[in-house]
Amino acid sequence: MDKREFESDMTRFILEDKRNIVENVRIFEAPLFTYGSPVDSMYQDLKDKKEANLPDLILPKEWLSSAKTCIAGFLPFTEQVRFANRGGDWAAQEWLYARIEGQAFINELLQRGTAYLKGKNCDTVVPSLSENFHSIENMGSNDWFTDGESYTSTWSERHNAYICGLGTFGLSKGLITKKGIAGRYFSWITEADFEKNHRTYSRIYEYCTQCGACIHRCPVEAINEKTGKNHDICAVFLNNTRKRFSPRYGCGKCQCGVPCEHQIPDKNKKAAEA
C-alpha cells in the first residue's frame, strides 16, 4: 500500500481539524511516521527481558494475527506549547491542553486512520484503544534496561516507536525523534503491507547526549544522571498536578527548554553550552 497517500490523509486531518486548536492554542505540528515488521524479534526480546518489565506485553501478531505492519507515529507539540512550558515549576496551561485535549485528538486520529485502512480492506487494531489494553498508571515512564520498575503494560508506544525506527530513548525516558522529545506517540497494527523503515541506530540511548539538562529542569529531582528517571517521584508529582489542575494534569518540564526538545541534540554540545 502507498504510505504517501495514508500519511497525506492523516497529516491533512491533523493540520486542518479544529480540534487541534484549544482556546487559541494549536497543539500539534505535522506528524512523523515509521513502519516496522510485526514479527521483529525485538518485540519478543522486550517481553522476555526481565529488565524491561513488560511481561504482559501483547505481541503484534497476538493483537492481530494477520498483521503485516506496525505503524509508529509521533506528533510533536507546537512551538506555542513547548515555549509556554519552558519556565516555572508547574505545567503551563498550554501544556495541560496539549496533554489532555491533545490525547483526545490523537484518539480521533487513531479512529480516522483505522477507518481509512479498513476502507482499503485491511483489518487494523489500535492497541491503546483496545479493551485488551491495560497499564499500571504512569507506566509510560518505564525503561527497557532499568531494573526494579513497578509499572507495566500490555503495549508500549515508545518501545514500539523505538522498534519501528522512530527514535531512541533519553535520560528522561522519553523517546528522542528527529523532531525532538516533546510530543505524543501512537500506533496502529494493520494488515496493510507498507514498506518498512530500517532502524538507523543500534543503541537504545544513541540520540541522548547525556547532557543533563533534563535533570535541572525537573522540579522534584526525579532524574539522576546515573540512574535516569525515578518513576515513583515523577508519579507522585503528576498526582499533585491532578489536584491542582483537575480535570487536567501534566508536567513535561524535562521535555521543554532542553537540547532534545525539538531535534536530535548535537552530540558535541553539553548542557552548559546549550
Ligand code: SF4
Ligand atoms: S536533556 Fe540531554 S540528557 Fe536529557 S534526554 Fe535530552 S539529550 Fe538526554
Ligand code: SF4
Ligand atoms: S515529567 Fe516532570 S516530574 Fe516527571 S521527570 Fe519530567 S520534569 Fe520531573
